[in-house]
Amino acid sequence: MDMQTNKKKLGLKEKYAHMTRGLDWETSYQSMDKVFPQATFEGIKIHDWDKWEDPFRLTMDSYWKYQAEKERKLYAVLDAFAQNNGHLGITDARYINAIKLFLTGISPLEYVAHRGFAAAGRNFPGVGPRVACLMQSLDEVRHAQTQIHALSNYNKHYDGFHDFKHMLERVWYLSVPKSFFDDAFSSGPFEWMIAIGFSFEYVLTNLLFVPFMSGAAYNGDMATVTFGFSAQSDEARHMTLGLECIKFMLEQDPDNLPIVQKWIDKWAWRGIRVLTLVGMMMDYMLPKRVMSWKEAWEIYFEQNGGALFGDLARYGVKVPECITQCTIDKEHISHQAWATFYQYGGAAAFHTWMPTDDEMDWLSAKYPTSFDKYYRARFTYWRDEAAKGNRFYTNTLPMLCQVCQIPMLFTEPDDPGQICYRESDYEGEKYHTCSDGCKKIFDDEPQKYIQAWLPVHQIYQGNCFPEGTDPTVEGFNPLAKVLEWYHLEHGKDNLDFEGSRDQKNFDTWRGLATKNT
Amino acid sequence: MSTVFIAFQTNDDTRPIIESILADNPHAVLDEQPAMVKINAEGHLVINRESIEERIGRHFDLQELQINLITISGHLDEDDDQFSLTWKN
Amino acid sequence: MAVTALKDYQFSPADTQDKFHGGQLLYVGWDDHLMFCAPFAYCLPPTTPFSELCNKILANSFGYHPDWSKVDFSTATWLKSGQPWQPDMSKTIGELGLKHKDVLRLKTPGLTGINGSRS
Numbered sequence: 001m002d003m004q005t006n007k008k009k010l011g012l013k014e015k016y017a018h019m020t021r022g023l024d025w026e027t028s029y030q031s032m033d034k035v036f037p038q039a040t041f042e043g044i045k046i047h048d049w050d051k052w053e054d055p056f057r058l059t060m061d062s063y064w065k066y067q068a069e070k071e072r073k074l075y076a077v078l079d080a081f082a083q084n085n086g087h088l089g090i091t092d093a094r095y096i097n098a099i100k101l102f103l104t105g106i107s108p109l110e111y112v113a114h115r116g117f118a119a120a121g122r123n124f125p126g127v128g129p130r131v132a133c134l135m136q137s138l139d140e141v142r143h144a145q146t147q148i149h150a151l152s153n154y155n156k157h158y159d160g161f162h163d164f165k166h167m168l169e170r171v172w173y174l175s176v177p178k179s180f181f182d183d184a185f186s187s188g189p190f191e192w193m194i195a196i197g198f199s200f201e202y203v204l205t206n207l208l209f210v211p212f213m214s215g216a217a218y219n220g221d222m223a224t225v226t227f228g229f230s231a232q233s234d235e236a237r238h239m240t241l242g243l244e245c246i247k248f249m250l251e252q253d254p255d256n257l258p259i260v261q262k263w264i265d266k267w268a269w270r271g272i273r274v275l276t277l278v279g280m281m282m283d284y285m286l287p288k289r290v291m292s293w294k295e296a297w298e299i300y301f302e303q304n305g306g307a308l309f310g311d312l313a314r315y316g317v318k319v320p321e322c323i324t325q326c327t328i329d330k331e332h333i334s335h336q337a338w339a340t341f342y343q344y345g346g347a348a349a350f351h352t353w354m355p356t357d358d359e360m361d362w363l364s365a366k367y368p369t370s371f372d373k374y375y376r377a378r379f380t381y382w383r384d385e386a387a388k389g390n391r392f393y394t395n396t397l398p399m400l401c402q403v404c405q406i407p408m409l410f411t412e413p414d415d416p417g418q419i420c421y422r423e424s425d426y427e428g429e430k431y432h433t434c435s436d437g438c439k440k441i442f443d444d445e446p447q448k449y450i451q452a453w454l455p456v457h458q459i460y461q462g463n464c465f466p467e468g469t470d471p472t473v474e475g476f477n478p479l480a481k482v483l484e485w486y487h488l489e490h491g492k493d494n495l496d497f498e499g500s501r502d503q504k505n506f507d508t509w510r511g512l513a514t515k516n517t
Numbered sequence: 518m519s520t521v522f523i524a525f526q527t528n529d530d531t532r533p534i535i536e537s538i539l540a541d542n543p544h545a546v547l548d549e550q551p552a553m554v555k556i557n558a559e560g561h562l563v564i565n566r567e568s569i570e571e572r573i574g575r576h577f578d579l580q581e582l583q584i585n586l587i588t589i590s591g592h593l594d595e596d597d598d599q600f601s602l603t604w605k606n
Numbered sequence: 607m608a609v610t611a612l613k614d615y616q617f618s619p620a621d622t623q624d625k626f627h628g629g630q631l632l633y634v635g636w637d638d639h640l641m642f643c644a645p646f647a648y649c650l651p652p653t654t655p656f657s658e659l660c661n662k663i664l665a666n667s668f669g670y671h672p673d674w675s676k677v678d679f680s681t682a683t684w685l686k687s688g689q690p691w692q693p694d695m696s697k698t699i700g701e702l703g704l705k706h707k708d709v710l711r712l713k714t715p716g717l718t719g720i721n722g723s724r725s
Contacts, residue, residue: 055594378640395667399635399709421688423687460631462627
């Protein structure tokens with residue numbers, strides 16, 4: 001028998017050093033500036049790329065090993081879910097609408113993040129961040145794929161899941177997340193890292209994945225919980241990358257601080273506006289609730305973000321200036337967003353409804369200073385009217401914010417009963433924004449935002465009808481044509497949950513699953 | 518002092534990991550939520566490879582934590598023996 | 607400030623008036639009636655009489671609200687870009703000097719929404 005020699009393996013630190021350094025070279029027949037054209041134009045000064053360190057010290061070989069393990073676990077659950085009619089185990093069919101919004105509004109962004117990190121990896125001259133960006137880019141494409149795959153099980157049975165890719169570039173509310181990522185992707189690699197790597201991943205994704213996925217578990221949706229947590233296990237690494245990146249920039253040169261601070265202020269606000277959709281999902285779309293949006297905000301933004309910014313203070317970084325506005329908004333935005341989708345439910349690719357009395361009691365307990373005072377009367381009125389056959393659908397397009405592209409539904413910081421109007425004049429043209437935060441972003445880079453593809457204006461320009469549509473014919477119905485252009489089938493994908501095909505099918509199938517007749 | 522935290526999926530792999538974290542960090546507080554376990558601790562939190570190995574009876578690579586990890590907060594430092602999270606303020 | 611960019615960064619605005627087939631954008635919100643979640647956006651020819659805007663177009667948008675039938679345009683007041691503004695009902699929006707993308711707020715004192723909740 002051979003003797004087993006106990007060969008000493010490389011330690012983690014040594015292995016990381018070997019596998020993330022010295023992989024590059026100085027170019028000869030092209031200048032380094034030409035090979036890395038995006039490395040300097042943003043004004044960020046880097047003196048020593050080797051100072052970059054990934055605290056996880058993850059190398060590509062380990063990356064593949066652990067990612068493969070995560071995939072095996074995930075697909076075991078997805079198979080079980082599909083084989084056992086897992087879709088009938090959810091609390092009630094209203095829940096399905098939350099994951100429709102997830103598939104149409106969030107999964108495509110994972111794909112954009114994949115492209116963005118691939119580009120950032122390409123554009124950074126340092127090997128350490130290139131390796132980290134490569135891993136994150138692969139993670140993001142994995143997230144897009146696993147989410148689409150997991151939710152395809154729902155597409156077999158329910159409406160609204162059928163054409164997320166087509167919808168992303170067309171549907172009015174999907175322009176909100178789409179334009180957010182487009183804004184980040186069209187900046188330079190360092191701003192991208194602050195926008196997505198730091199502000200979105202570190203400060204905000206916990207709010208998306210942790211309470212919402214725990215909510216999916218609470219509502220019996222095994223498939224979503226599993227892809228959610230599987231994705232989130234990568235997010236811990238992304239958060240670390242985001243934090244590392246900001247520390248790296250701040251330590252490299254004191255001149256980087258004002259640039260970084262400006263980006264933090266901008267992207268915290270941009271991200272928070274996008275998360276309005278998540279707030280609404282948590283407070284209104286999960287039949288069984290884990291925690292309110294406000295509670296999640298307090299844990300993951302106020303406490304965790306507070307710890308983070310307390311720590312970054314040693315570099316001179318300040319808490320994003322939007323914090324005062326956000327503290328006011330946490331009481332309101334989920335209700336304001338749901339009210340919006342309820343009334344524009346004719347043009348949404350998911351169903352909407354009014355909360356039951358029990359649910360309204362829950363909301364008023366969670367939002368004691370705002371729900372009863374500002375929202376309950378409105379919601380009760382709508383519910384009573386719907387019961388009388390007079391369900392409210394707005395018949396006119398809304399005014400949108402030029403920056404976040406959300407309808408102008410947010411209220412004044414000092415008056416939750418008054419819509420907040422802000423406007424700017426730029427080169428003879430008026431531009432409207434929903435808040436001081438969005439106005440400041442517009443005024444800082446008007447050239448960028450004057451190009452915004454605002455769905456409402458595009459509809460009025462006649463750009464949102466199927467090819468060959470003649471809007472001048474007698475009795476032309478613009479809304480019907482817009483829905484057709486969205487690939488949204490009127491009467492199936494949209495309108496109230498009550499009376500929907502989803503509701504009927506779910507009840508029938510669950511009945512079949514639990515009875516013998 | 519700020520709170521660091523770490524959250525794992527609730528499953529058989531993570532039970533001994535959570536046990537060893539709680540044993541090694543007497544100041545840590547367990548927060549059980551649907552499908553996940555979150556451990557909060559003032560200032561810092563350490564995970565020791567040896568403590569986990571004692572409980573599972575085999576070699577454990579701390580990078581295996583990533584499989585069931587949900588989220589963390591705090592500055593991370595990881596080597597072969599220890600995984601730690603710290604806020605410096 | 608200019609956009610920090612690799613090259614000269616100049617683009618034309620996406621929503622200039624010439625792209626709206628003879629119409630101009632006008633936004634109108636109704637204060638204290640948040641049942642309508644946001645101000646409405648209209649694309650109207652400048653020849654639209656202000657009376658038609660009030661009695662037909664806004665009525666079509668806001669008519670669902672039980673307060674709408676109580677609106678009295680002879681006592682209602684208006685803000686344009688946040689400043690008091692006095693329309694002449696017999697004139698068109700073009701004659702009144704309303705420009706592309708102007709925003710109006712309709713104020714109807716005494717009408718405070720469902721159960722006084724400003725909804």
